[in-house]
Amino acid sequence: GQNIDQPTEMTATEGAIVQINCTYQTSGFNGLFWYQQHAGEAPTFLSYNVLDGLEEKGRFSSFLSRSKGYSYLLLKELQMKDSASYLCAVRDNQAGTALIFGKGTTLSVSS
Amino acid sequence: KAGVTQTPRYLIKTRGQQVTLSCSPISGHRSVSWYQQTPGQGLQFLFEYFSETQRNKGNFPGRFSGRQFSNSRSEMNVSTLELGDSALYLCASSPEGGSGNTIYFGEGSWLTVV
Numbered sequence: 001g002q003n004i005d006q007p008t009e010m011t012a013t014e015g016a017i018v019q020i021n022c023t024y025q026t027s028g029f030n031g032l033f034w035y036q037q038h039a040g041e042a043p044t045f046l047s048y049n050v051l052d053g054l055e056e057k058g059r060f061s062s063f064l065s066r067s068k069g070y071s072y073l074l075l076k077e078l079q080m081k082d083s084a085s086y087l088c089a090v091r092d093n094q095a096g097t098a099l100i101f102g103k104g105t106t107l108s109v110s111s
Numbered sequence: 112k113a114g115v116t117q118t119p120r121y122l123i124k125t126r127g128q129q130v131t132l133s134c135s136p137i138s139g140h141r142s143v144s145w146y147q148q149t150p151g152q153g154l155q156f157l158f159e160y161f162s163e164t165q166r167n168k169g170n171f172p173g174r175f176s177g178r179q180f181s182n183s184r185s186e187m188n189v190s191t192l193e194l195g196d197s198a199l200y201l202c203a204s205s206p207e208g209g210s211g212n213t214i215y216f217g218e219g220s221w222l223t224v225v
Contacts, residue, residue: 033212042115042201042219043154048212087154096159096167097142099203099214103153 004102006088011108012078020073020086020105028093034062034073035087037104043087046073075107083109113138115204115217123223129190132220136183136204140213142166143185145177148199148219157200160185161207192224 003025012018024032031050035043047055049064049071061074075082085106089099116135124130136143144167145157156169160179177187183204189196199221205214 031212033214035216042216045212045215089154097144097161098156098159098167098169099144099146099154100156101146101154 004088004090004100006086006102006105008103009106009108011110014078014080014109014111016078017074017076018078018107020075020088020107022071022073022088022102024069024071024088024090024100024102026069026090026092026094026100029066029090030093031091032062032064032071033087033089033091033099034060034071035089037085037087039085046086078109080109080111083107115202115215117200117202117217117220119220120218121221121223123225124192125225126192126194128192129188130192130222131186131188132200132202132222134185134187134202134204134217136185136202137215140204140206140215141183142205142207143179143183144203144205144214145185145187146201146203147171148201149197154201157187189222194224197222197224 006022034046037043047062054063059076064071085104087104088102142161144159148154159167163179174190179185199219201219202217
């Protein structure tokens, strides 16, 4: 089966760096996604990794190690608007086209 | 380019009733997936439609059904509503669905069952 684990909550200070970890177990890995979701809004796409390594996009970076079943999302120069839920999702060939989501990490950024 | 549009945004239904939710994908996208989001379970996959055919189905009871039209618009239906069906229902569209990273979500439909 599939299992996605990520911390439930994290707190950080404006201007700081935070790393949100995600571990997964799948039978047929076919890509890992990170989404940001503000309360009451749609999830918005942040990053996608299908090969090992680091993908950088502005203040956000995402890392993947397929052999370890591990990914992290790195947020730099935190801003108050980064307070949101961060969702890790895996596409598994055995699940077809479905994305399997973790329960999300609620990040609170304080001044 | 318009995003994924879901209607209605908010609705309240009574136990035992049925509900139909609609999703218009991004123009040119042929895959539409539906997810249920609740505080306890997070986002869970319901089903996916591609070219008017259900291509993939999650682990939900038969009360949950859907369809897709020739213009790629999709509807999902929940019959005999239960209190536990109260959730945010999200629609996601992508060109093909099975590969790549182009998956975009709509704002969702908030369903409250009383």
